Amino acid sequence: KAGVTQTPRYLIKTRGQQVTLSCSPISGHRSVSWYQQTPGQGLQFLFEYFSETQRNKGNFPGRFSGRQFSNSRSEMNVSTLELGDSALYLCASSPLPDRVINEQYFGPGTRLTVT
Amino acid sequence: EDKVVQSPLSLVVHEGDTVTLNCSYEVTNFRSLLWYKQEKKAPTFLFMLTSSGIEKKSGRLSSILDKKELFSILNITATQTGDSAIYLCAVDSNYQLIWGAGTKLIIKP
Numbered sequence: 001k002a003g004v005t006q007t008p009r010y011l012i013k014t015r016g017q018q019v020t021l022s023c024s025p026i027s028g029h030r031s032v033s034w035y036q037q038t039p040g041q042g043l044q045f046l047f048e049y050f051s052e053t054q055r056n057k058g059n060f061p062g063r064f065s066g067r068q069f070s071n072s073r074s075e076m077n078v079s080t081l082e083l084g085d086s087a088l089y090l091c092a093s094s095p096l097p098d099r100v101i102n103e104q105y106f107g108p109g110t111r112l113t114v115t
Numbered sequence: 116e117d118k119v120v121q122s123p124l125s126l127v128v129h130e131g132d133t134v135t136l137n138c139s140y141e142v143t144n145f146r147s148l149l150w151y152k153q154e155k156k157a158p159t160f161l162f163m164l165t166s167s168g169i170e171k172k173s174g175r176l177s178s179i180l181d182k183k184e185l186f187s188i189l190n191i192t193a194t195q196t197g198d199s200a201i202y203l204c205a206v207d208s209n210y211q212l213i214w215g216a217g218t219k220l221i222i223k224p
C-alpha cells in the first residue's frame with residue numbers, strides 16, 4: 001500500500017505570495033491532519049479533515065486554510081506569506097472513522113522557505 | 116493552555132547505554148499520550164498510552180504513563196546508532212494532538 005504523499009517536497013516563495021500544498025492519504029484513510037513543524041515551536045496542529053469536513057482547527061491565523069476532496073485528498077493554502085511561515089508542513093492520515101486518535105501515518109512533508 | 120514538555124531537549128550517549136526520555140503534560144481533557152520517532156522527515160508511531168502503570172514494550176523500547184503525576188517516560192536499552200533520532204511526545208486533548216518540542220538523541224559508536 002502506498003504511503004502518504006505530499007507535493008511539492010520543497011518550495012521557495014517570497015513574502016506576500018500565497019502557496020498551496022497537497023496531501024494524498026493512504027488509500028482508504030479518510031482523516032487527514034496538517035501540522036507545521038519549526039525548530040523553535042516543534043510540531044503544531046493546523047487542522048483535521050474527515051469526509052470533506054473540517055473537524056478541528058489549531059490556533060493559526062485565518063491566512064491558513066484547507067480543504068478535503070471527495071477522494072480524501074487534502075490541500076492547505078497559506079495566503080500573504082510571512083517569513084515566519086518558513087517550516088516543514090506535515091500531513092498525516094488515519095484509518096479510524098471515529099474521533100479516536102491512534103496511529104497517524106505521516107507523509108514526508110513539504111519544506112516551505114519564505115524569503 | 117494545553118502544553119507538553121519534553122526533557123532533555125538533547126542527549127548524547129554511547130552505543131550500549133540505556134536512556135530515559137521524559138514527557139510531562141498539562142492538558143484540559145487527556146485522552147491518550149503518543150510517542151513518535153522522527154529520523155529524516157516523517158515521524159513514525161511508537162506507542163500509545165492511555166492507562167497509568169501499564170508498560171508498553173517493543174523490543175528495546177518501552178514506555179509507561181503516570182496519569183496522577185502527568186508524565187510519561189520512554190526507555191531505550193542497549194542503544195544502537197540507529198536509535199539516533201528526534202523522539203516526539205504528543206498528547207491527545209479534545210481530539211487534537213498537542214506536541215512536545217522533542218528530544219534529539221544522538222548515539223555515538
